[in-house]
Amino acid sequence: MPNVTYIQPDGSRATLEVRSGQSVMDAALQAGVPGIVAECGGSCSCATCHVHVDEEWFVRLEPPTAIEVELLEFAADARPTSRLGCQIILAPELDGLTVHTPAAGNGR
Template identity: 55%
Template structure:
């Protein structure tokens, strides 16, 4: 299991144990993390699972692919560390990953 930390806009912290192979979005929904709407269910078609990856994790998580970049155009307050959490697969080397939930989605 890989530990993920979600930080809400109000500073509330949600730490979850995630199964490798699942996505950061799936674990947010499963554990009731507020602000991750995931309207499309993880199909990279809505941008309502937008998160900010903490800077120290950017290299490990990697850059978005073209389809994800296109969807990020619909996200609120996009930053260089923006990602769609449905596109981040949980894996062992992401143990301790920290993501921040934006003030709002879309």
């Protein structure tokens, strides 16, 4: 199973083994990782699962859909490496993926 590391704004981190096919958001919710709210439950309509992806990993992800790009415009502290955690689906080649939860938070 691929490992995903979640880094908090204070530098604390959690590394989870995530089943392939599961999203970065789902795994974070199941493990109680702070900073991932996921109000819409993964239907790509809230942006409260916003993460900053490490640059080295960002380029390896499938490109975002137009809807994801549009939603990210409303995410606090959006950056060029921003993605929605519910839209990043784990696969073996993503073993080692590292994401950061935004300092601005994902609450509404």
